[in-house]
Amino acid sequence: MTISPSPLPSGTTRRAAGTVPSARRGWRASQNRAGMAFAAPFYVGFAFVFVLPILYAIQQSFFSVKSSGGLGLGGTEVVFAGLDNYVRAFSDEGFWGSMVRVAIFAVIQIPISLGLSLTAALLLDSLTSEVRASGFRTALLVPYMVPAIVASLIWVYLYSPRVGPFTAVGDLFGIEVNLFSPSMLWISIGNLIVWMVLGFNMLILYGSLRGVDRSVLEAARVDGAGAARIAWSIKIPAIRGSLVLTGLLSIIGMLQIFNEPLLFRAASPETVTKDFTPIMSIYFQAFASNNYNYAAALSVVLAAVLGVLSFGFYKLTTRKDAS
Numbered sequence: 117m118t119i120s121p122s123p124l125p126s127g128t129t130r131r132a133a134g135t136v137p138s139a140r141r142g143w144r145a146s147q148n149r150a151g152m153a154f155a156a157p158f159y160v161g162f163a164f165v166f167v168l169p170i171l172y173a174i175q176q177s178f179f180s181v182k183s184s185g186g187l188g189l190g191g192t193e194v195v196f197a198g199l200d201n202y203v204r205a206f207s208d209e210g211f212w213g214s215m216v217r218v219a220i221f222a223v224i225q226i227p228i229s230l231g232l233s234l235t236a237a238l239l240l241d242s243l244t245s246e247v248r249a250s251g252f253r254t255a256l257l258v259p260y261m262v263p264a265i266v267a268s269l270i271w272v273y274l275y276s277p278r279v280g281p282f283t284a285v286g287d288l289f290g291i292e293v294n295l296f297s298p299s300m301l302w303i304s305i306g307n308l309i310v311w312m313v314l315g316f317n318m319l320i321l322y323g324s325l326r327g328v329d330r331s332v333l334e335a336a337r338v339d340g341a342g343a344a345r346i347a348w349s350i351k352i353p354a355i356r357g358s359l360v361l362t363g364l365l366s367i368i369g370m371l372q373i374f375n376e377p378l379l380f381r382a383a384s385p386e387t388v389t390k391d392f393t394p395i396m397s398i399y400f401q402a403f404a405s406n407n408y409n410y411a412a413a414l415s416v417v418l419a420a421v422l423g424v425l426s427f428g429f430y431k432l433t434t435r436k437d438a439s
Contacts, residue, residue: 170419177201177413194409201413210391211414215371215421218393222370225306230362232310233317238347240318241325257315264312268379271308276383296384305376313369317362324355360433364426371422374399394418 180197205211240252259267274280275295286293295304328351336346352359374395381388381396390400398418402411 173412173415176409177416180409181407197409201410202417204410205413205417208397208414211394211397211417214391214394214397218371218373221302221306222367225309226363226366226370228306229310229313229366230317230359233314233362234321234352234359236314236318237321237325238351240322241351242343256318259311260313260315262312264375265379267312268308268376271304271311272379272383275304296380296387298387301380301384301387305373305380308376309373313366317366320362321355321358324358325351328354356433360430363433364429367425367429368422371395371418371425 178197178199178201179194180201181192182195183192236252236256243252262270274282277283277294277296280295282295283293294300332350333346336350341349372395373393377388377392377396378399381390381392390404391397394414395418398411398414401407401414
């Protein structure tokens with residue numbers, strides 16, 4: 117004889133089944149609110165430090181300052197200029213010449229910098245002793261921890277033809293060394309930039325290398341692969357995302373180069389002109405010519421160029437993964 121279970125009251129099963137999802141949704145909502153509360157200071161700071169200045173620059177770029185009076189000797193007033201500042205920006209030969217100058221420099225300097233950082237990261241990853249690896253990491257990070265302006269001052273002193281050691285070493289061998297000359301200036305700036313960013317890029321790449329599956333590396337060694345083959349065929353492809361990241365940061369930082377050439381301008385003003393880099397051009401328009409509205413337009417144009425270059429570089433370097 118079969119005893120059937122007594123039927124539940126109508127609607128009980130439906131309510132019991134719906135209790136768990138609703139409780140889970142409520143828990144997720146509370147977690148989301150807590151997360152937003154923790155992240156609120158960041159969003160507020162990001163809005164004040166980045167979003168509002170960008171919007172203000174865009175707003176200022178549509179105005180200009182006009183002088184009244186026949187000879188412009190009267191008072192000044194801010195008037196709506198429309199796209200006049202942007203038309204002037206796109207025909208500014210000095211500004212676009214600085215763009216081309218920095219772009220050519222970046223094409224040479226960025227691969228060298230990333231190559232040295234990748235080499236340093238691979239060498240650190242191959243060390244078996246954590247103590248030695250930690251010591252090398254610290255030594256390579258010291259230049260990055262030095263403020264950029266201080267590092268620039270140090271290297272300007274080292275490059276000095278009068279008191280710098282490089283000139284004295286060149287004199288010993290009968291070689292005239294002038295690292296501020298037009299033919300050597302970009303090499304001097306490039307060396308300074310590599311010295312500053314080598315440790316930072318190395319740390320990013322080294323962190324990614326430590327995440328590579330060690331069992332895959334051991335299997336490759338068992339199969340007879342050497343250190344160079346393992347690095348080229350396994351390690352470098354595994355950290356491609358980090359290489360793309362450091363490449364993007366390098367492109368953005370290169371077009372924003374300012375401290376180094378500004379200090380070099382004091383030592384070699386005939387070579388480092390006010391339009392030597394895009395940021396220097398914007399700086400002198402704003403603070404030397406007092407043309408803040410035109411400087412704002414140049415800043416917007418530079419930001420747009422950086423965005424296009426960064427997007428293009430990202431799409432180009434990730435096309436293989438997408439396919």
